[in-house]
Amino acid sequence: MKKNCKSLPKYTLKRITDYLNELYLLKAKGITRISSRELSKMMGTTDVQVRKDLSCFDSIGKRGVGYDVTKFIKVIETELGIDRELSVIVIGVGRLGSALMHYKRLSQAKFSIIAGFDIAKEKVGKKVNGIPVMHSGELEGFLLKNRIEIAVLTLPVDEVPGVMKVIRNSDVKAVLNLTPTMINEDDGMASRNLDIVSDFKILSYKIKERANAD
Amino acid sequence: MKKNCKSLPKYTLKRITDYLNELYLLKAKGITRISSRELSKMMGTTDVQVRKDLSCFDSIGKRGVGYDVTKFIKVIETELGIDRELSVIVIGVGRLGSALMHYKRLSQAKFSIIAGFDIAKEKVGKKVNGIPVMHSGELEGFLLKNRIEIAVLTLPVDEVPGVMKVIRNSDVKAVLNLTPTMINEDDGMASRNLDIVSDFKILSYKIKERANAD
DNA sequence: CTCTGTGAAGTTGTTCACAGCC
DNA sequence: GGCTGTGAACAACTTCACAGAG
Numbered sequence: 001m002k003k004n005c006k007s008l009p010k011y012t013l014k015r016i017t018d019y020l021n022e023l024y025l026l027k028a029k030g031i032t033r034i035s036s037r038e039l040s041k042m043m044g045t046t047d048v049q050v051r052k053d054l055s056c057f058d059s060i061g062k063r064g065v066g067y068d069v070t071k072f073i074k075v076i077e078t079e080l081g082i083d084r085e086l087s088v089i090v091i092g093v094g095r096l097g098s099a100l101m102h103y104k105r106l107s108q109a110k111f112s113i114i115a116g117f118d119i120a121k122e123k124v125g126k127k128v129n130g131i132p133v134m135h136s137g138e139l140e141g142f143l144l145k146n147r148i149e150i151a152v153l154t155l156p157v158d159e160v161p162g163v164m165k166v167i168r169n170s171d172v173k174a175v176l177n178l179t180p181t182m183i184n185e186d187d188g189m190a191s192r193n194l195d196i197v198s199d200f201k202i203l204s205y206k207i208k209e210r211a212n213a214d
Numbered sequence: 215m216k217k218n219c220k221s222l223p224k225y226t227l228k229r230i231t232d233y234l235n236e237l238y239l240l241k242a243k244g245i246t247r248i249s250s251r252e253l254s255k256m257m258g259t260t261d262v263q264v265r266k267d268l269s270c271f272d273s274i275g276k277r278g279v280g281y282d283v284t285k286f287i288k289v290i291e292t293e294l295g296i297d298r299e300l301s302v303i304v305i306g307v308g309r310l311g312s313a314l315m316h317y318k319r320l321s322q323a324k325f326s327i328i329a330g331f332d333i334a335k336e337k338v339g340k341k342v343n344g345i346p347v348m349h350s351g352e353l354e355g356f357l358l359k360n361r362i363e364i365a366v367l368t369l370p371v372d373e374v375p376g377v378m379k380v381i382r383n384s385d386v387k388a389v390l391n392l393t394p395t396m397i398n399e400d401d402g403m404a405s406r407n408l409d410i411v412s413d414f415k416i417l418s419y420k421i422k423e424r425a426n427a428d
Numbered sequence: 429c430t431c432t433g434t435g436a437a438g439t440t441g442t443t444c445a446c447a448g449c450c
Numbered sequence: 451g452g453c454t455g456t457g458a459a460c461a462a463c464t465t466c467a468c469a470g471a472g
Contacts, residue, residue, distance in 0.1 A: 007423055011463070013419060018396060018407070018409075021409060022395065035431065042396060044396060044399070046464085048464080049464070049465085052464075052465090055433065061432050063432045063470070063472055064432080066432085080416075080418050080419045081418045081421065081422035082415050086414075086418055095313035095317075096310075098309065098313075099308075099313050100410070102309055103309075103310075105394065106411060109415070111418075149421055173424070174417040176414065180239075182256060182258060184258035185258070190420035190424065192413050192416060194408075194413060195231070195232075195235060196390075197317075197319050197323055198231035198235070199406050200300075200302075200320065200323065201234070201296050202406060203364055203388040203404055204300055205222070205227060206388060207300075207404060223441070225441070225442095249454090251453080260443075262442080262455095266441090266455090269456070276449085277449040277453055277455080278451085279452085280454085281454090
């Protein structure tokens with residue numbers, strides 16, 4: 001499937017996931033064909049950008065015609081490796097962790113959350129959306145017995161170092177960190193740091209900047 | 215406060231919000247001084263990157279010494295414009311919207327959510343964490359009477375177009391979009407699109423890529 | 429003529445190397 | 451010596467301009 005690129009450029013990778021979301025919507029509407037120009041308009045980018053992003057793959061468009069939506073989706077899904085099941089655990093079953101455990105789009109996309117972990121007695125032993133919640137003390141043992149690809153961190157920031165010690169010692173392949181601290185990648189583990197408050201701050205800056213531009 | 219840069223480079227802006235999170239943690243620990251090298255280690259970047267990012271501001275470090283944590287925080291906060299109150303509404307009071315309405319770090323950072331909107335009868339008229347929930351039909355009138363800087367979208371994706379029509383017609387300055395579709399910026403409105411499922415997909419790709427590299 | 433695909437040019441972001449202050 | 455600040459060199463990404471297929 002890959003052509004020119006040894007691995008997808010960082011920003012291409014990000015955009016491709018966005019393309020995918022729009023393609024799903026198009027497919028749901030019964031649209032079977034799309035041009036780079038039409039897609040770029042939805043995405044707020046340019047047609048050339050779309051085509052350049054796709055240049056990493058074997059040609060998936062038809063000149064004079066455009067792209068077949070279904071084929072387009074398939075190629076991206078294969079490239080992202082989301083055509084297989086990935087097992088996930090959620091560490092910290094607060095409002096956000098619990099929201100993720102209920103989130104249908106995740107399971108639809110084959111990310112299956114198989115356990116939650118928390119230190120609160122009233123949560124441990126219960127189920128959230130059918131998913132068992134275990135005590136954080138059991139995490140180390142659990143990771144020895146179960147193959148987990150992704151660990152999601154939705155716990156208080158001061159509990160992160162302890163949990164990360166356990167995770168770095170395990171076979172977990174990636175961490176999605178939703179706490180306001182940075183978790184760096186290393187040889188054995190990928191990571192992604194998301195902090196929604198930071199996004200609010202970025203919007204604050206943009207608002208301020210635009211106001212000044214008057 | 216600004217020096218060389220007419221506006222902050224895109225990636226500098228993003229990193230600065232990350233620096234801020236680490237600086238808050240340092241301050242909470244009572245640490246008053248930090249070097250670019252130490253900070254860069256926490257962030258998974260380089261000391262030069264940190265210093266380059268700061269080159270947009272009037273010099274805030276001392277050669278041979280490092281940066282004063284409190285001053286560092288102050289400069290960033292001022293630049294981001296988060297030293298003032300910003301009013302926020304949440305459209306779609308599901309699990310995620312509700313989690314945001316409870317999120318302490320948001321109000322601590324002066325982002326005050328003053329209303330939620332939903333179409334579900336059983337939610338309208340109630341309060342979530344003391345914040346009133348109104349019917350989405352009231353949104354247009356509400357935006358005429360209240361100055362809102364940021365609208366957060368946490369509603370089903372098929373309801374987005376209708377809501378965006380109202381918002382684009384209003385004085386809302388920015389949208390934080392948590393639905394899996396793209397909302398583009400225009401002259402009157404900034405936006406930021408976040409889709410956590412896309413982040414899972416990016417991790418999937420990274421896991422696959424690392425596995426292949428063996 | 430329409431739309432994809434892609435080297436080449438242009439722009440933006442990162443790293444290097446070192447000057448300047450503590 | 452230690453650490454900041456920055457022009458210059460380098461690398462990554464985006465846009466341009468156009469060749470090529472339907």
